[in-house]
Amino acid sequence: MQISPRRPSSLLRRRLRQYRAIYLMILPVLVYFLIFSFYPLILGLVQSLQKERLLGTPQFIGLANYQSLLRDRNFLQALWNSLYIGSFSLVINIFTGMVLAVSLNELRSRAVKATVQTVTFLPYLFSWTVVGGVWVYVLSHNGLVNGMLDALGLDRISFFTVPAWGRPVMLFTNAWKQSGYFAVLLLASLVGIDPEVYEAAHIDGASRLQQIGRISLPMMLPTVKTLLLLGATGVLRNFDQVLIMSRPAIKDKVGSVLLFIYEQGILKMKIGLATSAAAVVLAATFLIALAVRRASRYEGSLYD
Amino acid sequence: MIKAGRAHNLLPRNQLSPLQKALNWLLLLLFFATMIIPMLNVLAVSFSPRLQSMQPGVILWPSQWTVNGYQTVWTRANLSRAFFNSSLVSLVGTAVQILLSSMAGYVLVQKNLPFRRALSLLILFTLMIPGDLTLISIYALNKQLGLLNSYQGLILNGLVSGFSILLMRNYFQSVPESLAESARIDKAGELRVFASIYLPLSLPGLASITFLEFVGKWNALMIPVTIISDPGLYTLPMVLRQLAFATDSTSGVDYIAPNAQMAAIVISVIPLIILYTFAQRFLIGGLTLGATKG
Structure with a gap:
């Protein structure tokens, strides 16, 4: 290509023209995001500063919605529930995923490995309506778990009417749905380890258990960090699970902040309250992601 | 050895x-x-x-x-209609999504493209504004566009995901650029280079993204419950949700027994399990790329 002494702007224009076909290929996606991502975001932020009225234009009321939001006991409770269930779930799921991955990695039998992996992974593909539906039934008064308790001569447990059971049930079903997925990802990082590393440790006299502690676990660490970082942005986004599994008696313990937004904004049409709650959650999510990123000294990935 | x-x-x-x-x-x-x-x-x-x-x-x-x-749940709870709705919305949505996000991913691997970094950042940013947090304004948007209670609404909301675009980009990055260059010297247009070089060389990636996107659309609950109130447009998760509450109390007039509710659950996961057996081979690679260093 011959470089002529042109002005930079016209050079840029020529390059833009050269890439016109390429730009056209990304145009639909950009238009889509403009309408379905950026516009709702801005609209939401504007609405959170307004007072909705049945007739006429909405009135600008500054931060009044935020003030009433922060005084709303239900919102604060929902925020706390989400934070509690979200962060414990993340830690529990990664931990059970690690245990499962290490345990599978020690198996010789390929068939057993594949079977266990498939069965534990499947619930990850199921929606919360499925997993929630299954466990609401399994834990119900006449369900499987109470049937087993009966058989053992123990008292039945009313999982959905005793508030103390609310959070454990949510954490357990979350682990049931997600652990297999985490295990698959963590196992992939174990399979990638050169067998000679283990062999060398073996020759140096390290027992297999020591090798797990000194080789397997450290080798999983980068994946664990990534999973923590990705999971952190989802900590406050629990909705489907509670929409399906929450019952009046346990709602005070498990109702999430997204459920609050849905109920206030869509069912009760309190737009100002709901949009300001969404803005608070969005800001909190950013802060959490930033904090985890800082803490894990993340080195870059797909998202850079 | x-x-x-x-x-x-x-x-x-x-x-x-x-x-x-x-x-x-x-x-x-x-x-x-x-x-x-x-x-x-x-x-x-x-x-x-x-x-x-x-x-x-x-x-x-x-x-x-x-x-x-x-039989009960297929006819009486109208699961057949929901099954059709879910299939239609998921299939069409996934097809369009794959087309659009693979094209966008292709754009993001063009080395000398002006504003490439800005475009990547823009798409990265959409990952941080999840639809569920802008739910209220998404309802308002759908009302403005006349998408409430329509198939178009079910398909259009969440149609494109920045996640798929970035995954596609990562797969395309491993395609040797010399192949594209030689095709361009032979006067092949961009669409041609994209469709006959990049896509065929990224089939495993394409397969795993297609599967994951289909699963996501098949399972979607939050946006559908927000924009759909007409039972004729209910998707499977919406019907399952109703059933989960229907078996809860025996007081309801339209009581559905557990056998029917569990049948509905089995019906709604069968397509996923069938697809999983086909996608399994590619899936680990796709998942790993999505969640670890790409």
Whole structure:
């Protein structure tokens, strides 16, 4: 290509023209995001500063919605529930995923490995309506778990009417749905380890258990960090699970902040309250992601 | 290999002690049982007669096989309509999504493209504004566009995901650029280079993204419950949600017995399991790329 002494702007224009076909290929996606991502975001932020009225234009009321939001006991409770269930779930799921991955990695039998992996992974593909539906039934008064308790001569447990059971049930079903997925990802990082590393440790006299502690676990660490970082942005986004599994008696313990937004904004049409709650959650999510990123000294990935 | 062989002669085999092995098997058995027993229970109840499914007890095998539950839920709870709705919305949505996000991913691997970095950042940013947090304004948007209670609404909301675009970009990055260059020298247009070089070389990636996107759309609940109120447009998750509450109290007029509810659950996961058996081969690669260093 011959470089002529042109002005930079016209050079840029020529390059833009050269890439016109390429730009056209990304145009639909950009238009889509403009309408379905950026516009709702801005609209939401504007609405959170307004007072909705049945007739006429909405009135600008500054931060009044935020003030009433922060005084709303239900919102604060929902925020706390989400934070509690979200962060414990993340830690529990990664931990059970690690245990499962290490345990599978020690198996010789390929068939057993594949079977266990498939069965534990499947619930990850199921929606919360499925997993929630299954466990609401399994834990119900006449369900499987109470049937087993009966058989053992123990008292039945009313999982959905005793508030103390609310959070454990949510954490357990979350682990049931997600652990297999985490295990698959963590196992992939174990399979990638050169067998000679283990062999060398073996020759140096390290027992297999020591090798797990000194080789397997450290080798999983980068994946664990990534999973923590990705999971952190989802900590406050629990909705489907509670929409399906929450019952009046346990709602005070498990109702999430997204459920609050849905109920206030869509069912009760309190737009100002709901949009300001969404803005608070969005800001909190950013802060959490930033904090985890800082803490894990993340080195870059797909998202850079 | 030789070294490993020699080591075997000198040392005991490099594995857990018998006791540790037994404990490991026990642990796996515990995991496996926790996962499979509820699934077996659901399957057994779905094939049980209505009355048996309402009795307390541990049901892991139907006392008497029947497809009554399936018939009830397919016709009376209108699951057939929801199945059709979910299939239509997921299939069309996934096809369009794959087309659009692979094209966008292709754009993002053009080395000398002006504003490429800005475009990547823009798409990265969309990952941070998840639809569920802008739910209220998404409702307002759909109202403005006349998308409430329509198939178009179900398809358009969440149609494109920045996640898929970035995944596609990562797959395309491993396509040798020299191939594209030589095609361009032969006067092939961009669409041609994209469709006949990049896409065929990224089929495993394409397969795993297609599967994951289909699963996501098949399972979507939040946006559908927000924009759909017409029962004729209910998707499977919406009907399952109703059923989960219907079996909850026996007071409801339209009481659906557990056998029918479990049948609905089985019906709604069958397509996923079938697709999984096909996608399994590619899936690990796709998932790993999505969640670890790409």
